[in-house]
Amino acid sequence: MRIAHAIAAVSLVALPALAVAASDTGTAPAERAGEAQFRERCGGCHLADGFGTRVLERRVPDGQAELERRAGLTSQYITLAVRRGIGSMPAIREAELPDEELTEIAAYLGANK
């Protein structure tokens, strides 16, 4: 049995997260897209139990380590941290995270004032 010819792996992975986001209501579509992108592309490190969250717990005030709960993030800061890397976080390249997706993520996190 041969299955799954020529499937873009990244889009396959993204589907469940988008489905979850689409079920939300009360937020703007762009913000929902940013949330889905964040969870898909950054969640491995920056959700509750991620390595990035653990590292940040040692550096930021209580309750601020999860980026989705962080106050005062700006989209410019997010963009710079992602493209340049920060601390022990490697840079994420445009080829792996296109500018349009990063813009959505940065807007989503930057909206959590």
Place this chain on the structure above:
Amino acid sequence: MRELSAVQVERALAAFAGVVGTANVYSDAIGRAGYRDAMAPVDPATYEPRGAVAPASVEEVQAIVRLAGEHGLPLWPISRGKNFGYGGAAPRILGVVMLDLVRMNRILEVDVEQGYVLLEPGVGFDDLYHHLVDNKIPLWMSAPAHTWGSVVGNALERGVGYTPYGEHASKVCGLEVVTADGSILRTGMGAMPGSKTWQLFPYGFGPAWDGAFMQSNFGIVTKMGLWLMPEPENTVELRMALPNVEDLPAAIDALRPLKLDGTVAANPSFGNVIRGLASRGPRSQYYDGEGPMPPDVLERARKEAGIGHWNFSVRLFGDPRVNAINAERVRSAFAGKVPVEFTESQWNRGNPLRGSGSPTPSLGALGVVDWLGGAGAHLTFSPVSAFSGAEAWKQYTTVRGMFEDAGFDYYGGFTAGQRYLNHITMIILDRNDEGMRERANTLFSNLIRVAAENGWGEYRTHTLWYDEVAQTYGYNDGALRRWNEAVKDAVDPKGIIAPGKMGIWPRVDREGKA
């Protein structure tokens, strides 16, 4: 060494943009910074590329390679660029343009009956995992400690995982390669038009070349066949925490016959106490002083964490009746040789995968770089040891002593192959501490030298030390180096592909260096 002018590079990048579009060519400061070594033990700008190009198809790779040849511009191919501790995405030298294959991320074929996949280089372990699980495909991948990287890139670098298919390079079956003249080569049975066994029979007819494209710069791999393990019915995990440092040799000698006769097909990894502690939190929660942690502090921390000086698990995969027999063989082999017994657990098909021995997506292993705080990084020194308790002990005590003399905690472990041990150690450092960086660099060179004096060679190394390690493989006045150079000059006469990779320099750069 070649050094193209800015104008020459711009011309080449413009030509690349004609193939992939300007959106997929990167040459500004931010674009270049993304290819820096994220864990650089020196200024990462000293081995940053001139730019990057990211093709989406093999045809685009071919076109770029041809153009690179015309412009005399060397390319540095990467799959996903997550080779952390070994240089990450970064090239060996300034002056190259990255050939970033991350957009070539298709899983081209999964054959459940025959147990293989055919992948492009941009497919990550996470992608493959989700593809298999989401589509309920009863095949398991093997993966290294973190799953961010490329399946293809990891296998080509001879990375290791922890299932019976954990020697990844040995599970590669059939490559598609773009050669330096921009043509396509298929290895093994793939050389036969219409072959039905490209991903089944690894050798083909005549010389087998898959291995020649691993850790090399002879071509650019654009497709790779990889055998996957059928999902087992049952797994049994036997975990052990050895309470004494000196328990290591006996445990290794107890495991060896089980690996040789196939009782244990997976690759147990004996991780030391610092490896266990660093996965739990920063060093500052135990110790704030300079230098390596004192023995009494380390012992207190170990007991507090409830771990051993060496921690490992033997995992068995397959039929539960066979696993039960083999588990008894494992228990018997260790009984009386070490002062503790195994803690055991089982997994059965249908239960949640976590804890089964099937690798699930995780970046948790990267957290150890925060051991010292600051801008955490690690530099990985990976000598191979004979599968012998005495030899591993000698290697461990030698390497640990050198780590501690240089002011570092020894972080390491021995991962068991069938007849060897990969001794994977990490110098964990704060990149913002210049003095620490210098100590780490000096230590790394000393480790290479002392290892070679003892007959221990590295299986893989950081980009910056390719030449030093390659020189230790110098039998018969560097016969292997000269052979590699002869092949390089024949298949890539312009020196376009990854000059200096694994210490293999094309003639144009050798003459420039002389």
